[in-house]
Amino acid sequence: MSGEPWDGRIVIVGASLAGLRAAETLRDEGFTGPLTLVGEEPEPPYDRPPLSKQVLLGKARAEEIGLPRRRKVDARWKLGVRADGIDPVEKRVLLADGELLPFDRLLIATGTRARPWPNPAEARLDGVLTLRTSEDAARLVERLDAGPRRVLVIGAGFTGSEIASACRERGLEVTVVERGPAPLVGALGGALGAFAATVQRAHGVDLRCGVTVTSLTGRDGRFTGAEFSDGSRMDADVAVVALGAVRNTEWLAGSGLAAGPRGLACDAGCRAFTMYGIVTDDVFVAGDVARFPHPLFEYQMLALEHWGNAVAQAEVAARNMVTTGPRRRPHLTVPVFWSSQFGLNIKSVGVPTFSDQVVIAQGSLRERRLVAVYGYRGRITAAVTVNQAKWLEHYQFLIETAAPFPPTTGAANGIAPAAPVPSDVPDPQLLSHGPTVALTGHLPDRRLTLVPPGPVPSAIPRP
């Protein structure tokens, strides 16, 4: 294959942000062959970040958050249909409606879903909700509109904290319960976690850290309250379970791919690994479901639940799907994300959990305007700004150039930066919320299972 554009059949599973941007990029790259997008949700692609922000605040309706397209993609859309498996030998995707979709190249962009409340009977109580989809958001808004006496949020990660913020802005009483020592601590570490706790309390959140919910109680099938590990209990009308995300990889169980609870492993070019750690050349991965090695973080596999990563990785994956050899590109973007809560604009660049120390390089916790810089073994690995977004680009450059930590310059206010302190990134196992940035080691998958000799495992029973 030389300069000719690649042609064949392409299937994309997962028709959300990553799937859509990949489809557009394929066409931009000159791909003219048949393209099919398969998505379990019935809605055309929509934008999730507003679900916990504009939508909960009543500024936009859950049905009105569709993503604009960048261009026409001239694709066949199979929406409202789940993919149930892949036959890696025959190169077909098995759909829940029975269709077998043949592909020459496949992109897996199935993202994540909300981690459900572990007790199924309690999870079914009327008034116990999660927040991942537009349907979830519509349900939650309806509950909030009804004026509940108290909302219980379980888990103080970004989603849980944003929900709590929206509740307070609507004047609703809210209790947040987090097993870890502070909100956001899984993604931002101890110093900013303590800051987030102060902010939440100042906004009237009843925040309880170091506590778990032991049971959700109900009457006649309706949620009425919860019991906590410290022996206390509380009445509430709504519970939002914000325990982090689960990667949608179960459907890949028989595919022979390196897919597990931490995601589907791929190389820097977005090509999926098989469970033997061999890279494929026809199956690609992008978005929240992917784990990929990053040179700035010692080639550990990163799993990111970030809007910006879904877009950037989709673009690289799509390009690599229709090119070969040296024209392929690596996905090396420095991770970035934002969150808005309690009137604060929190932005991050790099990987704050890849750190041993942190320093407030500019501003202060008291002013609620600051830049926290994270370092690992003497180099800068991340920065988080609170209402100081203009500094992000500067620190991105320092991260990319492995500048020394603690940073020497940048104190625009003329005050010498405070001394670095340990970054106190807790073991995610000890938290209610899942960190949205996870370092997941070097191996394609730790959960290697031995397969008996014989035909390659396949999800599709063959006659």
Place this chain on the structure above:
Amino acid sequence: MQIVVDLNRCQAYAQCVFLAPEVFELHGEETLMFMPTVPDDQQERARRAAAACPVQAILTGEQAGPGEW
């Protein structure tokens, strides 16, 4: 017409807020909120706002998905 703002890129310069106040608003000091579905009578303003954004963070376009023409 739909819009989405790349809020990683947005610097809260607020040009968009000035040009299309019914579509964009600053929520707090530097948090931009936007209305993803733009009402018909605001489309021209939203388009102008997108063109004026100094970091080109605003994307406007038809709803993505089936039924494109």
